[in-house]
Amino acid sequence: MDTTAVKEYTFKDFASDQEVRWCPGCDDYVILRAMQKALPEMGVKKENVVFISGIGCSSRFPYYMDTYGMHSIHGRAPAIATGAKLANSNLSVWVITGDGDSMAIGGNHFIHVLRRNVDLNVVLFNNEIYGLTKGQFSPTSLVGQKTKSSPYGNTQPPFSAGELAIGAQARFLARIGGNTPKEMSLMFIDAEKFKGTSLIEILQNCPIFNDGCYSKYTDKAVREDKQLFVEHGKPMIFGKERDKGLILNGLKLEVVTIGENGITQEDLLVHNAKEQDPTLHQMLVRLKYPLITGIIRSYDDVTLEERKNEQTEMVKANSPFIKTDDLFFSGETYEIK
Amino acid sequence: MIIDKPNTKQEVLEAVVVRFAGDSGDGMQLTGTQFSDTSAMFGNDVATFPNYPAEIRAPQGSLYGVSGFQVHIGSIEISTPGDNVDLLVAMNPAGLKTNLHAVKPGHTIIVDTDAFNKKNLEKAQYESNPLEDGSLENYRVIEVTMTSLTKEALKDVEGLDNKSILRSKNMFALGMVYWMYDRSTDYTIDFFNKKFKSKPQIIEANTKVLNAGYYFAETIELIPNAYTIAPAKMSPGTYRIIMGNTATAWGFLAAAEKTGLELFLGSYPITPASDILHELAKHKHFGVKTLQAEDEIAGITSAIGASFAGDLAITTTSGPGLALKGEALGLAMMIELPLVVVNVQRGGPSTGLPTKTEQSDLLQAMYGRNGESPVIVIAASTPGNCFNFAYEAAKLTLEHMTPVVLLSDGYIANGSAPWKIQTVDAMPDIKPNIIKQATENWHPYDRDEDTLARNWAIPGTPGLEHRVGGLEKDRVTGNVSYAPENHEYMTKIRAEKIKRVQNYIPDLTTEFADTGEVLVVGWGGTYGSLHSAVKQMHEEGYSNIGFAHFNYINPMPKNTEDVLSKFKKIIVCELNSGQFVKILKANFSGFDISQYNKIQGLPFGNNELIQKFKQLL
């Protein structure tokens, strides 16, 4: 581990000299700024930070960060990041990906990075559309959604990123609206602190090709009524008046109003993000009203690097080989005179 | 039945080719390996060629379930596993049927007559029993009731089930062959003791059967001749028998140790490349990191990530896997990172012939990417020099900051030969182009004046934070650039960088003749076949024929044109329908270039080559 002191940074230290080229009003700007503000708070050295992206509007992100970075090829960033982290576990590795990048072309790498639990962070910009290629439906687009490649409406049912991730054994799963930068920054910091693969799904508005796709949840006027921001150890409560909450009724989550039918705050579910059993997390992810945001799951588990390191140490301790020559001359050799 | 007059006089031979053939369950690979290892220990030069079915458990007795292992041993230099067989051991009718064509007329076949029953004959599609119908008249057939004799030898060993008994009959055959070629059984008995340490009965059973076979051959005088093969004249040193894939893996181990970099392998299993992954997965004690990825794309991209973060990164695959890696290889080329892609070629196209050899991925390695994306392409040519070319691939990629494709093939990858052990100290230095400290006005695409290699700034280094990516970049700053002339400039510089590798690789050499009538040209794994054919021609008095073999394909050695110009005719021999010849013709005009090709999943045979070459003279 690198234990030397970390410099004091400001967000400017993480902004590169490249002109940012997203469309005006795109949530990607918000995410970029939230990341630049979060990094100085993480206690990591700038030279140890690596951003790796695939292809898409979102994947331009690394160019705008003054850190190490790679804008790679479509869908493959999780695999590249896995290699980088295995090469140097001191690095703080971030994957930047879109909904098409991660769940269409890169679906395989996306599920496997989660399964392996490599200690890195995946920031998923989910705008339910292909932005860069100018507006085709994506694996998260809704049935019926009219896009350039579905002029009569999309016929393919969508993935829910969170459900897919839990199916792939995600240990850390968070969701956040693209227009709430403060909470987003804090979430990035928590994700970095978490040991294992962290997935942060950002409900990102694309004002050009899918404007308003989340507005019924994320608009300022409705946000508090339509979203429940979960926090570990706190009751699941929401609403402008803080009078609504979630209880478990049989096998279903149910919205209740505090003060009605004898319900008190004590009756509400208390969020346990650290629970190993993902059943409740899965139910939360699926819920449409209220839409759950916040850190839904944060279960501590052994990482791939830890397993691999432990194995390497064990093998090293028991091996007769120090140098490759020891191997080359071992076993069945013979002399020619 | 007495086959021939007994004759106990020992005959001295220069070389002999033995092929063991039987059911996949008969242990032919093990038998062959034991025979070749024992012979190598004795001081013979050896070359081997396993030939096994693609099915893991093919139906017993079937023609397509036959597994073969050919061993060529000699007191002379041996460069191929040999064409024609002096001794065939056939454990069943299917083994006889599929291998008989290779046996030289008048030479010996040992069969297990117990296996020549009605059922097995039918499965091998024999209408009558070849042992009885006179169809083997031209051969010296030694009929042995091997199964019964094995059972007999083991009747006193307790606790053996029928299956284990039957399974050891290959050792009976091996014992006989040891006696025939005057080999000691010690090495193999030693092997049993190590391999079955915890199973004393198995050690006892195998040893008994091996000795039974040995004494059987000696005492009942059914064997017409016994032969000896003197030790070969090889350069002094410590040797071991090595398979091409193991040598490849070890070459990378050596390069990692030499540079102090950690070795990272990202790979997805595929025949015949998987053994490199298996081998490197064992060597965690050297800090080797292997990732069995979710697919070939993740295999190469994880390696790209590891390379970006400062490891010596490689990925290993075979044809279909290389196809999947194409886009990512283009990325590595574009971001100018070190990366070695090992492609152990097999028969294509598509799934093709997974367990057979071919050289048909050359054009894919050269051009199989979008855009203009040249990479270094080199090819190993013997099991042993897989070590050197793996090492060379690592050296070139680290010093020139561009991916290298290393081509091997099923033939040399699975073949084995004596390898004079090379120590890491004696290997050439490798100087990676790493930059450790920020300099004023530094840019990630600053280049070495001579090699044009960009400098390698590794994450974790303060002050060198930078971005790389697949988009075209400005020639100076490395930032994204769509400027027209810049793109042309960068395209040319990436090509020029590869061209300049010529200044760092050895010249092409010619063997047997420096000038003359015909130049035989080959590349990669066909070295042994071509070498021995041209050698034989010289022994027969054809002094007008030379041989040049390419290990460096992109770029080619500087003196290539010079070498070609010394001969009137050039014949390019390849196990494909003519890929290298295309490249050669595209680069050099005015030569009389013809080609000889074979696309049967098999290596070249000596006779076919010699016949062809004679036509040209």
Ligand SMILES: Cc1ncc(C[n+]2csc(CCOP(=O)(O)OP(=O)(O)O)c2C)c(N)n1
């Ligand atoms: C191999 C490959 N196929 C297709 C493309 C074209 N392409 C680039 S981005 C993209 C979709 C991006 O959508 P998403 O991942 O949702 O990112 P967004 O632009 O919405 O941020 C596609 C299809 C490509 N660059 N590479």
Ligand code: SF4
């Ligand atoms: S197309 Fe959409 S996602 Fe892409 S930059 Fe423009 S607004 Fe943002």
Ligand SMILES: [Mg+2]
């Ligand atoms: Mg998108």
